[in-house]
Amino acid sequence: MSRFLRQSSQLTRLLRVSQQASLQRGVRLSSLSRATATPILRNCHATQLRCYASRPPQQDDNQKPKKDADQPKDENVNEEKKPDVQEDGGKKNESKPFPLPDGWIHLSKDEIKQMQVFYQVIPEAQRARLDEILKGIAETGAPAETRDILAKLKKGPGNLSIMDKGRLMRCVFTMAERLAAWEVEQEKKKNGTFTQNTIGEDGNVNPSQQARKDQGQNQGPGRPGDENTKTISVRISLMQTVLLLGIIMYSLDSFGGSMSQKQITWQEMRKAFLDKGLVQKLVVVNGSQVRVDLHPSAAQGDDKRQYVFTIGSVESFEKKLEEAQDQLGIPQSERIPVSFEAGGSTIGNILLAFGPTLLFIGLILYTQRSMGGRGGAGGMFNFGKSKAKKFNAESAVKVKFADVAGLEEAKTEIMEFVSFLKQPEKFEKLGAKIPRGAILAGPPGTGKTLLAKATAGESGVPFFSVSGSEFVEMFVGVGPSRVRDLFAEGRKNAPCIIFIDEIDAIGRARQDSGKGFGGNDEREATLNQILTEMDGFNTREQVVVLAGTNRADVLDKALMRPGRFDRHIYVDRPTMSGRQEIFKVYLKKIVTSEDIEHLVGRLSTLTPGFSGADISNVVNEAALIAARANADEVKMEHFERAIERVIGGLERKSLVLKPLEKKTVAYHEAGHAICGWFLQHADPLLKVSIIPRGQGALGYAQYLPQDAYLMSTNQLMDRMAMTMGGRVSEELHFPTVTTGASDDFKKVSQMARSMVTQWGMSDLVGPVHFDNDPNRMHKPFAESTAQQIDQEVHRIVEEAYKRCKDLLTEKKREVGLVAEELLKKEMLVRDDMVRILGKRPFEDNEDFEKYFGGSKEESAPPPFPNDGEAPLPGDSPQPSPAFNELSRPEQSRL
Secondary structure, eight states: OOOTTTTHHHHHHHHHHHHHHHHHHHHHHHSHHHHHHHHHHHHHHHTOOOOOOOSSSOOOTSSSOOOHHHHHSTTTHHHHHHHHHHHHHHHHHHOOOOOOTTEEOOOOOHHHGGGGGGTTTTTTTGHHHHHHHHHHHHHOOOOHHHHHHHHHHTTGGGGGOHHHHHHHHHHHHHHHHHHHHHHHHHHHHTTEEEEEEETTTSSOOOHHHHHHHHHHHSOOTSSTOOOHHHHHHHHHHHHHHHHHHHHHHHHHHHHHHHHHHEEEEHHHIIIIITTTTTEEEEEEETTTEEEEEEOGGGTTTOOOOEEEEEEHHHHHHHHHHHHHHHHHHHOGGOOOOOEEEEEOHHHHHHHHHHHHHHHHHHHHHHHHTTTTTOOOOTTTGGGOOOEEEEEEETTSSSOOOOGGOHHHHHHHHHHHHHHHOHHHHHHTTTTOOOSEEEEESSSSSSSHHHHHHHHHSSOOEEEEEEEEGOOOOSSHHHHHHHHHHHHHHHHHEEEEEEEEEEETOOOOOOOOOTTSSSSOOOHHHHHHHHHHHTTTTTOOOOOOOEEEESOGEEEEEEHSTTTTSEEEEEOOOOOOHHHHHHHHHHHHGOOOOOHHHHHHHHHHHHTTTTOOHHHHHHHHHHHHHHHHOOOOOOOHHHHHHHHHHHHOBBTTTTTTHHHHHHHHHHHHHHHHHHHHOTTTOOEEEEEEEOOOBTBBBSOOOEEEEOOOOOHHHHHHHHHHHHHHHHHHHHHHHHOOOOGGGGHHHHHHHHHHHHHHTSSSOTTOOOOOOOOOTTOOOSSOEEEEEEEHHHHHHHHHHHHHHHHHHHHHHHHHHHHHHHHHHHHHEEEEOOOHHHHHHHHHSSOOOHHHHHHSOOOOOOOOOOOOTSSSOOOOOOOOOOGGGGGGOOOOOOOOOO
């Protein structure tokens, strides 16, 4: 049966078998002795585990011909018997029919003949194949329920219910395996290859044969005893048989009408059946067709066809039938019954019955394939496996500790962990224990993940990297399972390092039971599992856990205690020297002819408060600006424009201000500049501009705050006065004020409130500290205290406002000069301010004087770029790192 749809593979196998049989006979006819021939035969047939005999299997004593007993036992016995086999081949090839399993029967000839009606369903070229299938069914039998199904099918395809069609499908799959085994036996007999029957006496697969087949499958391909080819052949035969029978069943109902139904007209039905009294019942199908059911005695011979005719409408059909029966004089009690039914195809019924199940299975398979990457190596059913990426000395991590600059203290701590793992005996001999873990905390972009990458590149031990969010999934219990799998993998590869990035996703402080919303908290279960795994480590297992987070303040205390994360490493924004080291690292890849030392110092001064990620972005933006201008190298002006681009945003060339608006912006920014120039504790002014940039910034003044870690009351008051300079300037030079100072007021209010509630700079409120948590539902102080806080905030703001107004009233002429110069040039640099106002009456910090002061050239604004894009201005007064928690006054917006 397997020759159907695979003729090329079948011919190849038959050719190999015939060659082996010819070689076998050649060896037997040689003059070699049996002892010599046996090794040759083994070598010749080493590719297939089969037992070849010199004669067919001997028959039973009661069936064995008498002349076979007297047969001479010599080497030429096969050639003497060969003609007899050919002459009397019909008798000798007859074998016992396949034994039937329990519940199986042999179908009768009429039932086999009934199945020949399938000829009308399959293509003509494949009807010979159907003959082989029917022959095999006659030999191997069929389940007993097949006879009942054929009996119903004999009356017509419409008589099969959905349950009957399901039973038919079950019979098809049950018969397919025996048909495939029967075909294999027939092929062996046809090719002269005799083996033990695949089917045993009980009708099932022979256990010994199955054991040898399994043994052959366990052996490698090409070894003696390999039966992979045979197994594949049987499976292909099985699948092809099922496919063919399934196609027959699939097409049976679709073509059932052409096989068992005949289309007639109303007149033919009345003349041939109705007038003769042969109609037993009329069935209206779908309101458009009528099936004529005849009396059993009306069938002629083997004609079991059903007759149908088409009607226009049910009403007209019933009227015509009533008139015909009236004409025939049929009494009311004997009138022909009319029934109605909704027709449907077998395929439609099958899809209706099994469609939801098949759709569900298909959805599972599709989900498994689509989620293979997210579910780990085992697909969607492997959620419990860790998704950590493993790195080792041979991995592609190219980051080394030499690439990490500006973080000397943090780098020293991390390098010590690497030393622990590489040389543990150095510390153990002194009684020291390897720390369990360290947590890297700090603002975004300061290099926490970069330190972890450098650790992976130089540790020389396995390094597992995973994100905290990868432990959380939609399924309950996945997080703890992944934690267990991660640490189990770490123990197997000890010594190793496990790095959990953004651990605050699962390590947040647990809520009290009364504050939660009930139910099972997956995040807390994951956190508990991490706590257990870290505290349950054997001290001899050299596994170190590193973690990174931007929110160390929200982590659970149990996670932060010694024994789990022994060391807390704070990675802060780099200082002046740290920025210089970082610029040196990133400038190695930049093409420039500038003096590196001077370039690094100037850029470090221009970027106070920048993190490592910000510095990397500035260098990359400078290279992009130079490439956009078709420059051969990156120059200082490109770096300055890049800094302005990062701080102030993109220049808004499309925003055109009206003359009055432009004048208002000029006087607003001039007020900021004058306050910054004449207030002692204000930051040095670098640049002032009225070119719109970013979101809502119509002008700005860029200052360079120094790295200060303590701020006095006078410094804070000068900063607030400088911030309010724009609004005061508008009041002094225009009859009305504008909305441009809203951002300035916000910064001043925040600074004044911090002075009262956090820094203890109010005599009325006193040296107290109140958390400024916007998510807090209740204030941490009484209503009377809130009134005192509001009074003090107003007092401080009024004092700063008065200081600013007194200064600008005194310097009103200078404000006008700076504003008019801004209207002409749109941007003024420090040299322009010196030319207009004279030298600043206070000394600037050392770094500022080194890179920006002492210029003897005539002051003038820097040239505009050739592409028409103005250099990006910078940012307005920025607070020192001590006030990073506040909103930095980056720009003076109007």
